Amino acid sequence: MSDLPSTARVVIIGGGAVGASVLYHLGLAGWTDCVLLEKNELTAGSTWHAAGNIPTFSSSWAVMNMQRYSTELYRRLGDEVDYPINYHVTGSVRLAHSKNRMMEFERANSMARRQGIETNMMSVADLKDAYPFMETHDLEGGFWDPTDGDMDPAQLTQAFAKGARAMGQKVVRFTPATGVRRENDEWIVETEKGEISCEYVVNAAGYYAQRVGEWFKPYGGRTVPMMVMSHQYLLTEQMDELATWTKEHGRKLPLLRDVDSSYYLRQENTGLNLGPYERNCKAHWITPDDPMPDDFSFQLYPDDLDRLEWYIEDAMARVPLLGISGISKVINGPIPYAPDGIPLIGPMPGVKNAFEACVFTFGIAQAGGAGKILTEWITKGETEWDCWGLDPRRFTDYTDHDYCVAKGMEVYGHEYAMHYPHYEWPEGRDKKLSSVHETLKASGAQFGVYNGWERANWFAKDGDDTSIEATESWMRKGPWFERVREEALAVRDGVGVLDLPGFSRFKLSGVGAADWLRGRISGGLPKVGRMTLAYFPTSKGRVHTEMSIIRKGDDDFVLITAASAQWHDFEILAAHLPDSLELSDITSELSTLIVTGPKSRDLFEKVGTTADLDLPWLSIQTAEVAGTRCELYRVSFAGELGWEIHAPMADILALYNAVVSAGATPFGMYALNSLRIEKGYRAWKGDLSTDYTLLESGLDRFVKLDKAEDFPGKVALLNEKQQGPRQSFVTFLVDSEEIDPPYMSNIWMNDSIVGETTSSAFGFRVDACVALGMVRADLAQAGTDLEVEVYGQRFPVTVQPDGPLWDPQNLRLKA
Numbered sequence: 001m002s003d004l005p006s007t008a009r010v011v012i013i014g015g016g017a018v019g020a021s022v023l024y025h026l027g028l029a030g031w032t033d034c035v036l037l038e039k040n041e042l043t044a045g046s047t048w049h050a051a052g053n054i055p056t057f058s059s060s061w062a063v064m065n066m067q068r069y070s071t072e073l074y075r076r077l078g079d080e081v082d083y084p085i086n087y088h089v090t091g092s093v094r095l096a097h098s099k100n101r102m103m104e105f106e107r108a109n110s111m112a113r114r115q116g117i118e119t120n121m122m123s124v125a126d127l128k129d130a131y132p133f134m135e136t137h138d139l140e141g142g143f144w145d146p147t148d149g150d151m152d153p154a155q156l157t158q159a160f161a162k163g164a165r166a167m168g169q170k171v172v173r174f175t176p177a178t179g180v181r182r183e184n185d186e187w188i189v190e191t192e193k194g195e196i197s198c199e200y201v202v203n204a205a206g207y208y209a210q211r212v213g214e215w216f217k218p219y220g221g222r223t224v225p226m227m228v229m230s231h232q233y234l235l236t237e238q239m240d241e242l243a244t245w246t247k248e249h250g251r252k253l254p255l256l257r258d259v260d261s262s263y264y265l266r267q268e269n270t271g272l273n274l275g276p277y278e279r280n281c282k283a284h285w286i287t288p289d290d291p292m293p294d295d296f297s298f299q300l301y302p303d304d305l306d307r308l309e310w311y312i313e314d315a316m317a318r319v320p321l322l323g324i325s326g327i328s329k330v331i332n333g334p335i336p337y338a339p340d341g342i343p344l345i346g347p348m349p350g351v352k353n354a355f356e357a358c359v360f361t362f363g364i365a366q367a368g369g370a371g372k373i374l375t376e377w378i379t380k381g382e383t384e385w386d387c388w389g390l391d392p393r394r395f396t397d398y399t400d401h402d403y404c405v406a407k408g409m410e411v412y413g414h415e416y417a418m419h420y421p422h423y424e425w426p427e428g429r430d431k432k433l434s435s436v437h438e439t440l441k442a443s444g445a446q447f448g449v450y451n452g453w454e455r456a457n458w459f460a461k462d463g464d465d466t467s468i469e470a471t472e473s474w475m476r477k478g479p480w481f482e483r484v485r486e487e488a489l490a491v492r493d494g495v496g497v498l499d500l501p502g503f504s505r506f507k508l509s510g511v512g513a514a515d516w517l518r519g520r521i522s523g524g525l526p527k528v529g530r531m532t533l534a535y536f537p538t539s540k541g542r543v544h545t546e547m548s549i550i551r552k553g554d555d556d557f558v559l560i561t562a563a564s565a566q567w568h569d570f571e572i573l574a575a576h577l578p579d580s581l582e583l584s585d586i587t588s589e590l591s592t593l594i595v596t597g598p599k600s601r602d603l604f605e606k607v608g609t610t611a612d613l614d615l616p617w618l619s620i621q622t623a624e625v626a627g628t629r630c631e632l633y634r635v636s637f638a639g640e641l642g643w644e645i646h647a648p649m650a651d652i653l654a655l656y657n658a659v660v661s662a663g664a665t666p667f668g669m670y671a672l673n674s675l676r677i678e679k680g681y682r683a684w685k686g687d688l689s690t691d692y693t694l695l696e697s698g699l700d701r702f703v704k705l706d707k708a709e710d711f712p713g714k715v716a717l718l719n720e721k722q723q724g725p726r727q728s729f730v731t732f733l734v735d736s737e738e739i740d741p742p743y744m745s746n747i748w749m750n751d752s753i754v755g756e757t758t759s760s761a762f763g764f765r766v767d768a769c770v771a772l773g774m775v776r777a778d779l780a781q782a783g784t785d786l787e788v789e790v791y792g793q794r795f796p797v798t799v800q801p802d803g804p805l806w807d808p809q810n811l812r813l814k815a
Helices: 017-028 061-081 099-114 124-130 153-166 206-214 240-249 305-318 320-324 363-380 401-413 437-442 481-493 513-518 563-574 600-607 649-661 669-678 714-723
Strands: 007-013 034-037 092-096 120-122 141-145 170-172 177-183 186-191 194-203 227-236 255-258 263-268 271-276 327-337 344-347 354-358 445-450 453-459 496-499 504-509 531-537 543-553 556-561 582-585 590-596 620-625 628-633 642-648 727-734 746-749 752-763 768-776 785-790 793-799
Touching: 007 017, 007 186, 017 034, 017 153, 017 354, 017 363, 034 153, 034 194, 061 099, 061 153, 061 363, 092 099, 092 124, 099 120, 099 141, 099 746, 099 752, 120 124, 124 141, 153 170, 153 363, 194 206, 194 363, 206 327, 206 354, 227 305, 227 401, 240 320, 255 305, 263 305, 271 305, 271 320, 305 320, 327 401, 344 363, 354 363, 437 445, 437 453, 437 649, 453 481, 453 496, 453 669, 481 496, 481 669, 496 649, 496 669, 504 513, 504 563, 513 556, 531 714, 543 563, 556 563, 563 582, 590 600, 590 649, 600 642, 600 649, 628 649, 642 649, 669 752, 669 768, 727 752, 727 785, 746 768, 752 785
Parallel strands: 007 034, 007 194, 034 170, 092 255, 194 354
Antiparallel strands: 092 141, 120 141, 177 186, 186 194, 227 271, 227 327, 255 263, 263 271, 344 354, 445 453, 496 590, 504 556, 504 582, 531 543, 543 556, 590 642, 620 628, 628 642, 727 768, 727 793, 746 752, 746 785, 752 768, 785 793
């Protein structure tokens, strides 16, 4: 009992590498009265049986950034805390069997170099030089990461713990947490040895994170979206050939990943470690007849090598040396998986002063960066880098048990899959459907998922190839291209309709609501009966989020935001809401149709409406359309004359049928994306993120630095205004015939990287590839010629005049 403190500032539940890293980083931040609770010994969960590979490679900018930080930290950590760590920085080779895979590697190479990682592309000859025991006859080339390697997970965890203890932090082992409760605006963490009161709690419980998460449900929590996979790797006996090679070269072989065959192969002493990610994979603890045990510390599952047979044979063909030695040991342990294979790091959705650092599939590689990120969340309320890709709030209420299991198995079996821009993963679909869904499906709609909602991406016609295989391409053109062109031009020349379920929307009311909002946003509020865009800055003046504000009364508002931002943006509002105001999430009550194009006014007259169609742009009204009561907002994300129809989901089908019968052409999200980019309209968490300030993002007209109210980031924006932004948001025309730049493609001037793209698409109205992005401020002048790096090639780009490429005076929009 004496080892358990009665109070702490932060209590971390879980003593793996991630929990220990959070404790260590909190200490570095000056929060030195924190406690880590571990039910057994440190590392008793997934950490102890982890292979300990430390890659930086990722197709996600946020994940790569996190892993880059880890590798940099790990090189110095042992010396800083005076604890020995066996960290072998061997470098790694990734093998490409196809040109598509080489393009993926080029993309990762571009991202890595932007982050300061000196990766390189490899020829087949380079591969043979780096890994002489490998067969290379069927390869296209490869990828070299000099920072890759492996380390002892237990030593890493103990190093974090030692460093944390030296700063005054407490590690309490063999003390299971049994629950939590709220008292006097504090958390009480219950354990078998007593209770600890604290300000903040962190769920770092690894594959037990879902159980721990259930304790927070009475306080606004949800079931943690995760499942547990069985992952096996096998160790060979020692090999004389490897011993000789290692002695001659004074180093280990680089880690080898045959990503198209889905395994890694690593030197372990003078043997090999083979770890496949098999398609015929196995989940555990997902059915009543296979319950999760109360304690699985330092335990493994029985060997199950039969399901690895193909992978073992393939690896032996690739590296024949593997076949000359027997298997000395098989490790088969539990690994947690989130539905996208990326961990949950950040605020616990719906719960005050509770955070998550859990569901790590590659916890050893990511522990260092995770500790930094979560510490910033706890101590500062925001992170240095935009970390939306890691944020627990990216998953909302559609992630039930069946979904998590299906997606977890899909991700595991495709661990090294390429994430093509038009590919839609098939598992876990149809979780949220519009009332128009079956009608869209019958019209050829090809769907994508947006916060669980199925939306039409494009509409296929008879004879179009709608197979998944047709989308396995990095190129601009595919079966969708001509159809998207037809949809976009139908909006340009006539009128189109887009069914848009899932807009996140919140109702805010109460005396003083307007004054409160003025103190949260950078700009002004609309008049009653009007709407506007509003931006919520961070304390540093960066773009926290964007919402449309619809003003129905002096203190009566509806706020609309992106589908994926539902829980994120609700918490932005709720976190600072006075008790006198009422805030509710009404997302599920209503849905939206976009009706837009130069003939949209004629269409509304044809179907019959009581609306005043001459009300100006950004006006709102309640009216009947085709006999159905709804709300009409005079706005169009496509940048044409148009209205949004907002109505209960049950009424949307009748409205849609009426609009289509009157001549509207259905269009999808691909067309909308093309249309909005031609107008320079920003998209959240692409063009708008906490990596950029409002002024850098070109949002000056939404920033009123002279208004009486203070708002978050006002001082930072005033300073930036005086000094001038370092970079500026621009529109580019891209001279590329076949391919569009993906997110975070490097912009070059001669031999220097001077910016990046944030989104791009082919613009059918302007008949050119258009990209949005950031460049160094002195280069943001119309006519500046630069280059963009796209999958290893450079293409000319030209900075365009500030404003929309299409209809720059907004004459069509306001017609």
